Every structure is written in C-alpha cells, then in structure tokens.
Amino acid sequence: xxxxxxxxxxxxxxxxxxxxxTKLPLVEEFISCGDxxxxxxxxxxxxxxxxxxxxxxxxxxxxxxxxxxxLLDRRSAxxxxxxxxxxxxxxxxxxxxxxxMRSVANRVPEIDLAASLIAEATAIxxxxxxxxxxxxxxxxxxxxxxxxxxxxxxxxxxxxxQWGTALAPIYCLHEQGRSPxxxxxxxxxxxxxxRLTAWELSRAGIDVSVICDNMAGWVMQQxxxxxVIVGADRIASNGDAANKIGxxxxxxxxxxxxxxxxxxxxxxxxxxxxxxxxxxxxxQRGRDEVAKPGGQTWVPEGVDVLNPAxxxxxxxxxxxxxxxxxxxxRPTAETVRNHFAG
Amino acid sequence: xxxxxxxxxxxxxxxxxxxxxTKLPLVEEFISCGDxxxxxxxxxxxxxxxxxxxxxxxxxxxxxxxxxxxLLDRRSAxxxxxxxxxxxxxxxxxxxxxxxMRSVANRVPEIDLAASLIAEATAIxxxxxxxxxxxxxxxxxxxxxxxxxxxxxxxxxxxxxQWGTALAPIYCLHEQGRSPxxxxxxxxxxxxxxRLTAWELSRAGIDVSVICDNMAGWVMQQxxxxxVIVGADRIASNGDAANKIGxxxxxxxxxxxxxxxxxxxxxxxxxxxxxxxxxxxxxQRGRDEVAKPGGQTWVPEGVDVLNPAxxxxxxxxxxxxxxxxxxxxRPTAETVRNHFAG
Numbered sequence: 123x124x125x126x127x128x129x130x131x132x133x134x135x136x137x138x139x140x141x142x143x144t145k146l147p148l149v150e151e152f153i154s155c156g157d158x159x160x161x162x163x164x165x166x167x168x169x170x171x172x173x174x175x176x177x178x179x180x181x182x183x184x185x186x187x188x189x190x191x192x193l194l195d196r197r198s199a200x201x202x203x204x205x206x207x208x209x210x211x212x213x214x215x216x217x218x219x220x221x222x223m224r225s226v227a228n229r230v231p232e233i234d235l236a237a238s239l240i241a242e243a244t245a246i247x248x249x250x251x252x253x254x255x256x257x258x259x260x261x262x263x264x265x266x267x268x269x270x271x272x273x274x275x276x277x278x279x280x281x282x283x284q285w286g287t288a289l290a291p292i293y294c295l296h297e298q299g300r301s302p303x304x305x306x307x308x309x310x311x312x313x314x315x316x317r318l319t320a321w322e323l324s325r326a327g328i329d330v331s332v333i334c335d336n337m338a339g340w341v342m343q344q345x346x347x348x349x350v351i352v353g354a355d356r357i358a359s360n361g362d363a364a365n366k367i368g369x370x371x372x373x374x375x376x377x378x379x380x381x382x383x384x385x386x387x388x389x390x391x392x393x394x395x396x397x398x399x400x401x402x403x404x405x406q407r408g409r410d411e412v413a414k415p416g417g418q419t420w421v422p423e424g425v426d427v428l429n430p431a432x433x434x435x436x437x438x439x440x441x442x443x444x445x446x447x448x449x450x451x452r453p454t455a456e457t458v459r460n461h462f463a464g
Numbered sequence: 465x466x467x468x469x470x471x472x473x474x475x476x477x478x479x480x481x482x483x484x485x486t487k488l489p490l491v492e493e494f495i496s497c498g499d500x501x502x503x504x505x506x507x508x509x510x511x512x513x514x515x516x517x518x519x520x521x522x523x524x525x526x527x528x529x530x531x532x533x534x535l536l537d538r539r540s541a542x543x544x545x546x547x548x549x550x551x552x553x554x555x556x557x558x559x560x561x562x563x564x565m566r567s568v569a570n571r572v573p574e575i576d577l578a579a580s581l582i583a584e585a586t587a588i589x590x591x592x593x594x595x596x597x598x599x600x601x602x603x604x605x606x607x608x609x610x611x612x613x614x615x616x617x618x619x620x621x622x623x624x625x626q627w628g629t630a631l632a633p634i635y636c637l638h639e640q641g642r643s644p645x646x647x648x649x650x651x652x653x654x655x656x657x658x659r660l661t662a663w664e665l666s667r668a669g670i671d672v673s674v675i676c677d678n679m680a681g682w683v684m685q686q687x688x689x690x691x692v693i694v695g696a697d698r699i700a701s702n703g704d705a706a707n708k709i710g711x712x713x714x715x716x717x718x719x720x721x722x723x724x725x726x727x728x729x730x731x732x733x734x735x736x737x738x739x740x741x742x743x744x745x746x747x748q749r750g751r752d753e754v755a756k757p758g759g760q761t762w763v764p765e766g767v768d769v770l771n772p773a774x775x776x777x778x779x780x781x782x783x784x785x786x787x788x789x790x791x792x793x794r795p796t797a798e799t800v801r802n803h804f805a806g
Contacts (some may be wrong), residue, residue, distance in 0.1 A: 147764040274678075308754070310652060310676040313762050316755070320767045331768040334652040334754055335678035336616075336710025340775040343712060368678025370685060371717060378716045412650070412676055413658070418758045420655050422489040425662045426673040433682040 128279040165209040172281020177219030181243035214356040256446035261291025268348035270303040275366035276318035277353025354387040361437030361453025362399025373439035382441040399434035470621040507551040514623020519561030523585035556698040598788035603633025610690035612645040617708035618660035619695025696729040703779030703795025704741025715781035724783040741776035
C-alpha cells in the first residue's frame with residue numbers, strides 16, 4: 123500500500139501551517155502561525171517536535187519577522203532568530219538551521235532579504251527531504267531481512283520531512299514490500315510513540331504494535347525484537363547521542379540481549395563543539411506532563427516529580443549511527459572524525 | 465512523623481470492605497462486598513491488588529459464601545474457592561490462601577464451618593502483618609545507610625497488610641528516623657507507582673519522587689540510586705521472580721550500573737512446584753488499559769497493543785530475596801532449597 127507522504131509543515135509566504143501534533147491521533151488539524159511569536163509558542167508547546175522538524179519550522183518562522191512598519195528588515199530577522207533560539211534547548215538542528223538563516227540575514231542586501239530568507243528556509247526543508255531519503259536507503263541495508271524492530275518516541279514523518287530519520291529505513295523497505303514489523307514504545311510522558319509513530323506507520327500500512335515503555339525488556343526477552351532504531355536530538359563529536367528520555371535504558375537492554383542499537387540522524391544533528399554527551403544541555407519540562415496527563419491527577423499533590431525530556435546514550439552502546447552521508451560503525455571520537463573528514 | 469498504619473481490608477462478618485485503589489490518589493473510598501461474586505469482581509478490577517492482599521481478600525471472600533438457603537455450607541465454600549481462583553492467574557499467594565481455606569472447608573464439621581473459615585482468614589491476615597514486619601526488619605539491614613532506592617509498582621501497605629513487602633524495610637528504617645529517599649516508577653499502564661506508592665509513602669512522611677518508567681536508566685546513570693527493591697507475585701524454586709511488567713528491565717539496568725537488586729516477598733510467594741520462571745503463567749490484560757487511560761484515546765483505533773501484566777526476572781539478576789524467615793543471597797535452585805530446608 124502506498125500512501126502520499128505526509129507534509130506536516132506548509133509555508134505560504136504569509137503564514138506557517140503546522141499539523142498540530144498535540145491533538146493526534148484523534149484530530150488532524152493544522153494551526154496557522156502568522157508571526158514569529160506564534161511559531162516560537164508552537165515549538166514550545168510541541169505542536170511541532172522532532173529535531174529536524176523544529177529546525178525547518180524555525181527557519182520558516184524567521185521569514186515571518188516584521189518590524190514596526192510590517193516589513194522584514196535585518197534587525198527584525200536577527201531578533202526573530204534570537205527569539206526562536208530560546209524555544210527549546212536540546213535539539214541542535216534548531217541552532218544549525220537558525221545559524222544558516224543568520225548567515226543569510228547578515229550577508230544579503232536588505233532589499234533581497236525577504237526572498238533570500240524564504241529561499242534558505244525552503245532549501246533547508248528540501249534538503250531535509252533528501253537527507254531523510256538517503257538515511258532511509260543507508261539504514262535499509264542494515265535492517266533488511268529483520269523480522270521486527272523496536273523504536274522509541276517519534277522520529278518519522280512527523281519529526282522531520284516525509285520519511286523522517288529512524289523510520290526512514292522502514293519506509294524505504296516498505297516501498298520494496300518488505301518492511302519489518304515495528305514495536306513502538308508509547309514514550310511517556312507525552313506518548314509520541316503511541317500517538318504519533320503508531321498513527322503515521324499504520325496510516326502507511328506498516329504493521330505496528332504499541333507497548334508501554336516498561337515492556338521493552340519483556341519483548342526483547344521473548345525474542346520478538348531484531349534491532350532497536352531511534353533518532354537523536356544532538357550527537358557529540360564522540361558519538362554520544364541525546365534522544366528522548368528512555369533511549370538510554372533501551373540501549374542498555376539491547377546490549378544485554380545482544381541486539382544491534384542504531385541511531386539515525388542527519389549530519390546536522392552532530393554538535394562538533396562538544397567532546398562528549400555530558401555537555402549536552404538536557405531540557406527539564408514541567409511537572410504536569412507526568413503528574414496530570416490529559417488533566418487527570420495521577421500523582422498526589424505535593425509529591426515531587428522528575429521530568430527530563432532527554433537522556434544521553436554513550437557511544438559504547440551504539441552499534442552504528444546512520445546519516446545521509448553513510449553509516450558510522452561503532453561510533454567513537456575517531457570514527458566520527460574520520461567519517462566527516464572522508 | 466508517625467502515621468497510623470493503613471488498613472485497607474476490613475472484614476465485618478457480613479461483608480468485606482476494601483479501599484478502592486482504582487480511585488486513589490484523588491478519592492479515598494471503601495467499597496463493600498456482600499458476596500463472593502463482588503469480591504471476585506473487585507480482585508479482577510484491581511480495586512484490591514498486590515499478591516499478599518489478593519490472598520487475604522480472597523480468604524475473607526470465602527467466608528461470604530452462601531447456599532440457596534443463605535447458609536455457608538461446605539459445597540458453597542468450595543464453589544466460592546473455585547470462583548475466586550479464577551480471578552487472577554499470576555500471583556501465587558491467591559492460590560496459597562485458597563488452599564488453606566479449602567483445607568479447612570474439607571476438614572471441619574459443617575456446623576463449625578463458618579467460624580472456622582473466618583478464623584483461618586483472620587489468621588492469614590494477621591500472619592501477613594507479622595510477615596511484613598519481619599520482611600521489614602530483614603530488609604532494613606540491607607538498605608540501612610543507603611541514600612535512595614528505586615521501586616516499581618506498589619508493594620507497600622496497599623499491596624499487603626500494613627508495611628507491605630518491598631516498602632517494609634523503608635517503613636522499618638523510617639520508624640528509626642533514617643529512611644532512604646524513594647524514587648517510584650509510575651508503572652504504566654495502571655500507574656500503581658504514581659497513584660499508590662507515592663500516596664502511601666508521602667502520607668507516612670517519607671521523601672518520594674515519581675518518575676516515568678523510562679527515566680529509570682537516567683536516574684541510575686546520574687548516580688541518584690543506591691539499590692532497587694521490588695515485590696513479587698510468584699517465585700519459582702530456582703529464584704526466578706514474576707513481578708509487575710517492567711521489573712525485568714529494571715533488573716537489567718541495575719546490573720548494568722552495578723546496583724543491588726532486591727526482591728522482597730513472603731515465603732507464600734514461592735511456588736516450589738515450578739522449576740523455573742518460564743513456567744509462571746503471565747496474565748495478559750485488555751487493550752484499553754494501555755490505549756485509553758482515563759478514557760482518552762492515545763493509541764489510534766485499529767493499532768495492536770500488547771499488555772502483559774507481569775514479567776519474569778531470572779535469578780541471576782537478583783542480588784537477594786528478602787523473606788520473613790531471612791534473606792536468600794544470590795538465589796539459585798540450591799540456595800532457595802537450602803533456605804527453606806534450614
């Protein structure tokens with residue numbers, strides 16, 4: 123079954139339309155952002171999430187910058203970039219995309235600014251599609267022939283453009299009629315696995331089963347899983363990878379069961395300024411996401427709750443990092459350096 | 465701070481009153497069961513849960529058996545035992561308690577049956593209190609001096625009588641003014657950690673923080689945890705232990721981080737008829753517990769969901785099993801046999 127690829131980010135020139143992921147899977151609704159503040163708010167509220175998608179949305183967001191006269195000038199563009207950079211701290215693709223927009227804003231004559239910024243944001247968007255396709259092809263050779271893979275959170279169409287990152291090899295194999303079955307961790311607290319990964323895979327006709335996060339050990343113990351594949355929000359230069367909270371535990375479980383553990387991410391996810399994963403800032407989110415999902419109180423009032431949004435998987439636990447420019451086997455500072463030097 | 469111990473099971477002779485754990489932490493409400501069917505339904509619906517508590521409630525449930533004339537006779541008692549044995553499959557304490565009730569039902573003259581069954585159920589209840597206290601004392605020596613322990617699901621007052629099992633050493637140390645801090649996994653799908661463990665520990669004045677299940681690896685990696693302690697629903701004769709789904713993953717994480725992993729359970733949790741954990745029947749529960757918590761749809765319609773209620777931790781991953789008659793270090797078929805022979 124072939125289904126038209128999802129396009130969750132649509133830019134009209136006047137506004138940015140984002141599929142509201144907080145309402146999935148029940149409601150498929152786009153929200154319209156008319157200015158930079160609305161884009162920033164949408165990223166903060168996770169209307170759009172996923173490291174590559176945040177970068178694309180932020181890039182288009184810069185194109186909505188306006189000064190007091192309603193015009194896009196250099197100063198308003200730079201202010202927009204600074205505002206958007208405060209939206210979320212962990213995903214590096216956000217800063218990478220904003221750096222590209224800043225470079226354009228600083229370089230081109232003001233008269234060409236609006237068109238040049240739109241061209242750059244569109245380029246980031248289209249490059250992402252090509253990168254996701256390339257990740258899909260590179261990862262497909264690793265997953266080909268496997269019976270079932272486990273994934274965590276959502277690193278698919280909804281987290282990037284079209285094929286996504288961790289799900290790209292699965293979509294690629296699905297096009298060839300031989301996708302593995304997917305087990306999707308529900309991914310507390312915000313349930314991106316249950317709500318988003320299950321939604322987009324079943325929409326594409328791919329066999330998917332949802333499990334609670336704490337069932338991952340059990341499905342591996344039962345021999346149901348051939349490999350684990352996840353995305354990443356930031357990767358240090360030694361291959362340590364930050365991704366959605368719970369990823370690290372899965373990597374430990376995969377190692378215990380002798381299963382390959384793959385990270386799929388575009389090159390823009392690497393932060394070469396960081397030597398190791400402990401330097402990656404980890405976003406701490408609010409209590410209510412854990413304590414009151416859907417508004418119901420599950421944790422008694424007054425009881426402390428932790429809510430780190432990400433964790434860091436040390437490179438020793440990663441079998442390979444799949445990028446659009448090839449696969450880094452057994453990532454280390456050396457293999458990562460060689461990969462990008464080569 | 466000393467708080468009166470919780471009594472969640474109250475038998476009046478005419479009815480069995482159970483604290484409705486499905487409504488915690490928001491509402492503290494007892495339901496009244498007037499016959500065996502209501503007790504059976506309460507166990508199935510998890511109004512009462514936790515291996516020792518199920519055994520106690522079922523024993524009292526047998527005392528509510530009545531024949532068509534409204535009298536407790538041998539036949540109605542045996543039928544009640546058979547009905548209650550169908551309520552849940554994994555916790556062996558249920559069958560152990562019902563076997564004790566059956567033995568009384570088969571042995572005593574019918575004229576003495578009602579009083580004898582009540583005496584036996586009361587004995588099971590009171591023995592459980594003493595067992596939990598003894599588990600507390602035995603476990604306290606293992607946890608003494610630790611900064612923080614991680615627990616999963618609820619194996620406290622609400623799962624047994626008063627001190628519970630896994631939480632008993634913590635209550636014991638708390639009486640002496642030196643309880644470790646507790647991290648409670650929320651424990652999807654039914655959130656017994658968030659709703660029940662957090663409720664009873666904070667009520668007793670013990671420092672508790674709730675985390676999502678998938679944060680356990682992160683808190684260990686951050687060095688926040690000294691040990692893991694959990695209860696058990698059934699333990700095979702080689703020390704393999706079935707407990708709430710997610711326990712096995714925690715045991716793997718504890719091993720990876722070099723942390724002790726303790727199982728606390730009364731002797732009645734051992735099923736000496738089973739040589740290994742794979743023989744323990746694992747209850748599979750309904751889709752909606754995972755897909756529609758609180759009635760909200762989180763998993764798209766038509767997408768498959770797995771919901772095993774328990775998993776089995778192999779004895780190799782268990783540092784010690786804490787019972788009311790002492791601690792089994794490094795449980796194996798041999799050390800378990802020696803423990804109960806000694």
